[in-house]
Amino acid sequence: MGRRNKRGRAVHGILLLDKPGGMSSNRALQRVKRLFDASRAGHTGSLDPLATGLLPICLGEATKVSAFLLEADKRYRFTARFGETTDSGDADGELLATSPVEAVDSDRIETALEGLRGEILQLPPMHSALKHAGRPLYEYARRGIDIERSPRATVIHRLDLLAFDGRDAQFEVHCAKGTYVRTLAEDLGAALGCGAHVTALRRTGAGPFADDALITLEELESEAAGEPGGAQQLDRHLLPIDSALQAWPRVDLGPDLAGFIRQGQAVQVPRAPTAGLVRLYGRDDGFLGMGRIASDGRVAPKRLMNL
Structure with missing residues (x-):
């Protein structure tokens, strides 16, 4: 063998x-x-x-x-349970406290959601992979150590209530990268005065x-x-x-220009975009990789494929 x-x-x-x-x-x-x-x-x-x-x-x-x-932006569907908080912000954590939820209804949830849309600040959870002194925060959390963290800016493009049964609510969210859905649920529970944690989470979209x-x-x-x-x-x-870059403008190159790009040289391409990142294609070679528009308007290689 x-x-x-x-x-x-x-x-x-x-x-x-x-x-x-x-x-x-x-x-x-x-x-x-x-x-x-x-x-x-x-x-x-x-x-x-x-x-x-x-x-x-x-x-x-x-x-x-x-x-x-x-x-890239991400999209999720999640379920939050009101009236219960956990140390991790989700159902995998230890229950910390319970609160009555009789006063919570769909109208109050909708009102609270207004404060969680658009540009917001989130405090990264201790049960996360964010690193402190070279170690992920969850390692400190498992040892009972709380690390001081600074709020981070993110953007919630859309946050919709789908259903509410008096205790559990389902939501859809479209958010910028780095958003913590568990923190969204916790902040929503805090705004309603009863606490909350995530019981189910499914990613439904990432970029394209x-x-x-x-x-x-x-x-x-x-x-x-x-x-x-x-x-x-x-x-x-x-x-x-x-397929990961379909939103980027496409630039097609003839054999000579593709050769220069492969050698790491910037090239002048008629009717190319004037700024930003682009997808590069060779007439005979297909997808070449990622490029960028240089300050002088030329197309420069950024990250090329080696297929």
Whole structure:
């Protein structure tokens, strides 16, 4: 039997994984990487273990676009339980206090939501991956240590109440990167005077991607085990690398200009955008990578693919 290549396959693309509840994003990433036998893999923003839903996983050269997806807006659907607060802000934490909720109704919730829309400040939770002195805050929280934190600005583009049964309420939120949904629920509970925590959380969108065509780990494992070709059979589930950048202007380059770009040189392109980031394509080579418009109007390479 031949020795297995420890470095894995050179496979490139983006997988839209439906992350299961109870699993960390990194564990889900490692399982996908093993299933595809990929040499490189990375995700585009952690989901809490409690959370489910859209986790874009970038394989191979697609890891070069992961940073841009990290900066993208996110969309979630979540359930908040009023009258109970936990030390983590979600159902995985220890119950800290209970309060009556009889005075809470849909009208009061709608009024409180007004203060949580638009540009707001959030205090990062102790149970988060935000680092202090090189260590994530959740490590301090597990040891009972509270670290002083400063509020951070974020933007809530949309926050809608979907349903309320007198105790649990369902919401949809469209927010800027770095928003803590658990903190949204806690702040809403504080505004209503009864406390709240998240009992269910699902990411439904990240940048250009939505949760209407996700695949589960179980489906991937079943396909890898049941079909000839193993890992290679899974490649059909991968989206093209440039699918993450569809909102960016496209710049097409002839062979000569594409060659200069590949050498790291900026080029003059007729009718190119006047500013910002762009997608670069070669007439014969397809997607080349990400570019930027330099101050003199030329198109310069920013991050190129090596396919």
